Amino acid sequence: MILVIYAHPYPKHSRASRRLADAVRDLPGLVMHSLYDRYPDFDIDIAAEQAALTKAKLVVWLHPVYWYSTPGLLKHWLDKVFAYGWAYGPGGVALRDKHCLWVPTTGGDEADYRATGMHEQPFESFAAPLKETARFCGMQWEPPLPLHGAHTITDTALDDAAQIFRARLMAFSALHVEQSPPTASRSGTPS
């Protein structure tokens, strides 16, 4: 039901996004694809990624922000997997109505992403390429869950953020879990 696309070039050296990934990877119905582990040579198995997406109701993009964007392999994944005739264009309805949650980690803290801050723009403005990609493919963009100040955040605050992420995914599952139809009750009196 939930597909987490985790894109960290050095997953073993990550602190922030790895903690977030570790907080959710055991959730029932969740599949995680660590792109740099799966495709170190960037040779993406498009059919396998599309099959995983087809099964998902929620697609999570979890990654560190690099130059206001995604790490290169996540961009490449989008280029290859969100294909014409599959994700968009004639007959391209595979992603329609799926939900999309962006979970970026940033070195900059919240103050850096203000008009007066180092990055001069609100962080939401950097969501535009991903948000519009999702929208263009008919996906529903969920309110993002950014983690700022990844270098300075305390272990306790990072644990709290990880638990908030976990709770968010659990809430999604609880809301969208498919109810199996109730078993028909027998009518009439036993003979």
Ligand SMILES: Cc1cc2nc3c(=O)[nH]c(=O)nc-3n(C[C@H](O)[C@H](O)[C@H](O)COP(=O)(O)O)c2cc1C
């Ligand atoms: C190549 C590169 C580019 C980066 N660009 C940004 C950026 O544009 N904005 C920002 O806030 N942090 C930037 N950072 C900091 C990363 O977002 C930060 O190191 C990461 O979120 C930490 O998460 P991790 O512990 O999972 O690696 C950059 C880091 C690198 C290595």
